[in-house]
Amino acid sequence: MPPKPILVNGKPLAEGRLPAVCAPLVGRTRDALLAEARAVAAKQPDLLEWRVDFFQDLADTGAVLDVAGQLRRAAGGIPLLFTRRSQREGGEPIALAEPQVVDLYRAIGAGGHMDLVDFEMGNDPEHVQAVREASRRHGQGLVLSYHNFGETPGVDFLVQRFAQAEQLAADVAKVAVMPRHQRDLLVVLDATLRASEERAIPVVSMAMGGWGALTRLCGWAFGSALTFAVGGAASAPGQLPIEDMRAGLALLHQAVARAR
Amino acid sequence: MPPKPILVNGKPLAEGRLPAVCAPLVGRTRDALLAEARAVAAKQPDLLEWRVDFFQDLADTGAVLDVAGQLRRAAGGIPLLFTRRSQREGGEPIALAEPQVVDLYRAIGAGGHMDLVDFEMGNDPEHVQAVREASRRHGQGLVLSYHNFGETPGVDFLVQRFAQAEQLAADVAKVAVMPRHQRDLLVVLDATLRASEERAIPVVSMAMGGWGALTRLCGWAFGSALTFAVGGAASAPGQLPIEDMRAGLALLHQAVARAR
Numbered sequence: 001m002p003p004k005p006i007l008v009n010g011k012p013l014a015e016g017r018l019p020a021v022c023a024p025l026v027g028r029t030r031d032a033l034l035a036e037a038r039a040v041a042a043k044q045p046d047l048l049e050w051r052v053d054f055f056q057d058l059a060d061t062g063a064v065l066d067v068a069g070q071l072r073r074a075a076g077g078i079p080l081l082f083t084r085r086s087q088r089e090g091g092e093p094i095a096l097a098e099p100q101v102v103d104l105y106r107a108i109g110a111g112g113h114m115d116l117v118d119f120e121m122g123n124d125p126e127h128v129q130a131v132r133e134a135s136r137r138h139g140q141g142l143v144l145s146y147h148n149f150g151e152t153p154g155v156d157f158l159v160q161r162f163a164q165a166e167q168l169a170a171d172v173a174k175v176a177v178m179p180r181h182q183r184d185l186l187v188v189l190d191a192t193l194r195a196s197e198e199r200a201i202p203v204v205s206m207a208m209g210g211w212g213a214l215t216r217l218c219g220w221a222f223g224s225a226l227t228f229a230v231g232g233a234a235s236a237p238g239q240l241p242i243e244d245m246r247a248g249l250a251l252l253h254q255a256v257a258r259a260r
Numbered sequence: 261m262p263p264k265p266i267l268v269n270g271k272p273l274a275e276g277r278l279p280a281v282c283a284p285l286v287g288r289t290r291d292a293l294l295a296e297a298r299a300v301a302a303k304q305p306d307l308l309e310w311r312v313d314f315f316q317d318l319a320d321t322g323a324v325l326d327v328a329g330q331l332r333r334a335a336g337g338i339p340l341l342f343t344r345r346s347q348r349e350g351g352e353p354i355a356l357a358e359p360q361v362v363d364l365y366r367a368i369g370a371g372g373h374m375d376l377v378d379f380e381m382g383n384d385p386e387h388v389q390a391v392r393e394a395s396r397r398h399g400q401g402l403v404l405s406y407h408n409f410g411e412t413p414g415v416d417f418l419v420q421r422f423a424q425a426e427q428l429a430a431d432v433a434k435v436a437v438m439p440r441h442q443r444d445l446l447v448v449l450d451a452t453l454r455a456s457e458e459r460a461i462p463v464v465s466m467a468m469g470g471w472g473a474l475t476r477l478c479g480w481a482f483g484s485a486l487t488f489a490v491g492g493a494a495s496a497p498g499q500l501p502i503e504d505m506r507a508g509l510a511l512l513h514q515a516v517a518r519a520r
Contacts, residue, residue, distance in 0.1 A: 186446050213515035240515050251508045255473035255500050
């Protein structure tokens with residue numbers, strides 16, 4: 001099974017090494033967000049995710065596009081992922097109705113400042129299709145995602161989520177779940193390994209919370225192409241500081257490589 | 261599931277923290293072995309394992325007992341595990357027939373310098389019983405072990421090995437296997453988790469080789485009470501240097517604890 005890295009404009013993140021490290025940006029105001037972006041970019045993650053559901057002026061499309069352009073400059077060449085995490089899947093409450101969110105993804109596509117966008121595969125199928133069309137038209141990669149903050153469903157259910165993302169024409173399939181027992185970590189890794197073998201697109205997975213940190217560090221060995229780590233502030237439970245993530249990954253990569 | 265640490269004279273290794281770290285000693289001569297023991301003890305593993313199948317004077321019981329006493333002094337208070345790994349399960353070729361090996365275990369029990377002994381559960385049942393009786397009579401803990409350097413059997417088979425060790429009155433059950441695919445890592449961790457829930461005695465497991473290094477670092481989260489790391493020289497493929505093991509465990513423990 002050759003590793004399948006995430007591509008941005010045809011170029012693999014992290015030079016094709018698994019996993020790429022993504023740091024979230026969760027500032028609520030434009031100034032906070034730009035300061036956060038500069039500080040986090042200095043830590044050299046492979047990808048920056050703008051969690052726009054934290055942004056207080058989300059309903060002002062002009063403001064969102066303006067900030068997107070400034071994030072591009074602040075990122076200093078690090079690719080950008082645009083994510084409105086829905087409240088149903090762990091995001092912040094926002095003032096927009098879903099059709100307006102789809103319009104925002106269309107505007108962000110046309111704006112040209114974001115390289116990838118993330119949208120939940122559980123949204124209205126017409127909205128998923130609209131976001132897919134807009135992102136494709138503007139050369140953006142699409143992450144279709146599934147989140148469960150309450151529990152970890154079974155292996156087959158998770159394998160189906162990865163498959164569903166591919167069926168919906170995603171460029172990347174992402175699954176994030178909450179473990180209730182150590183066994184759930186094995187469920188996530190097993191589903192990831194199966195999906196990485198069966199799917200043509202890169203897959204991304206993680207278990208959240210304390211035990212889940214082990215999957216954030218080891219998921220790459222089972223085919224997960226991306227892991228999230230904290231540059232400034234966490235966007236989900238269990239994320240490690242980016243410095244610890246880099247140190248842990250270096251140690252694990254070396255340990256695996258040494259004896260092979 | 262409360263963690264079940266390995267006990268030595270009623271006291272838990274590593275103050276009850278999982279995993280304890282064991283460093284092997286593989287010197288072939290008395291001088292090499294004692295120099296190795298002093299150097300490795302300085303790195304403060306929680307347990308030192310004398311792999312006596314590497315020792316060239318193994319057939320001289322007096323020499324073995326003499327070295328055991330000197331290892332006790334060189335260990336500076338670190339508990340000692342005495343292991344003749346059979347050639348069938350990955351050990352060195354030795355000059356003794358099996359009944360003589362059992363006699364050696366009896367002598368080592370009477371000598372009183374070793375805290376734990378390891379014997380393969382796949383040995384002649386009468387020999388296993390004799391080693392159990394000798395170790396019990398002299399207050400030594402008994403590790404009954406299963407090794408497979410060729411492959412990783414299925415989860416049920418491994419779960420049965422842990423159960424068999426308990427049925428044979430072991431104080432610790434140990435399983436070490438060779439993964440051929442990343443999925444085998446999940447097999448080992450799953451079997452370990454099940455056994456740690458079902459068995460009354462501490463369990464120890466590892467996958468060997470490159471990918472197996474991940475189980476050496478993460479197995480504690482699934483109930484494995486002991487991991488092997490290199491102080492001087494490795495005794496099996498995939499063992500990390502003890503410094504890397506300590507750093508990796510510290511990082512993993514902190515990552516899991518932070519978000520719980």
